[in-house]
Amino acid sequence: MALSIKYFARVRDALGTSGETLAWNEQWQTVDDLRQALCARGGAWAETLSREEIHCARNQQIAAWNDPIADGDEIAFFPPVTGG
Numbered sequence: 001m002a003l004s005i006k007y008f009a010r011v012r013d014a015l016g017t018s019g020e021t022l023a024w025n026e027q028w029q030t031v032d033d034l035r036q037a038l039c040a041r042g043g044a045w046a047e048t049l050s051r052e053e054i055h056c057a058r059n060q061q062i063a064a065w066n067d068p069i070a071d072g073d074e075i076a077f078f079p080p081v082t083g084g
Contacts, residue, residue, distance in 0.1 A: 001024050001071040001072045002021045002022060002023050002024055002071070002072070003021070003022045003024060003028075003034070003069070003071070003072070003073055003074070003075055004019065004021055004073070004074040004075070005019055005020050005021070005022060005034075005038075005074075005075050005076075005077070006018065006019045006074065006075070006076040006077070007019055007076070007077050007078075008076060008077070008078035008079075009078055009079050009081075010048075010079045011048055011049070011054065011077050011078055011079060014044050014047070014048040015044055015045065015048060016044070024071040024072075025037070028069055029068060029069070030065065030066050030067060030068055030069060031056050031058060031063050031064070031065050031066070031067050031069055031075060032065035032066060033069075034069060034075060035049050035050075035056070035065070035077070049077060053079060053080050054077055054078070054079060055077070055078055055079070055080060056075060056076060056077055056078075057075070057076040057078070058073055058074070058075055059073055059074055060074065060076075063075075
């Protein structure tokens with residue numbers, strides 16, 4: 001199976017894509033493991049996803065970086081949002 005990765009707002013703009021599908025890797029145990037793998041691509045990936053203000057969601061629920069992930073999950077990365 002695979003992970004569905006979504007990028008929103010400034011993250012999408014910086015990376016030049018709104019999402020991708022990645023083959024499952026057993027080494028990815030947490031959301032942060034996945035983030036670190038994406039940062040290892042270097043350039044805009046490292047610059048954008050390593051920022052402290054970036055948030056994540058797992059299966060459309062706000063997630064912590066140490067939350068576990070599983071094959072078939074949808075993971076989203078996005079900047080802080082405000083409402084009014």
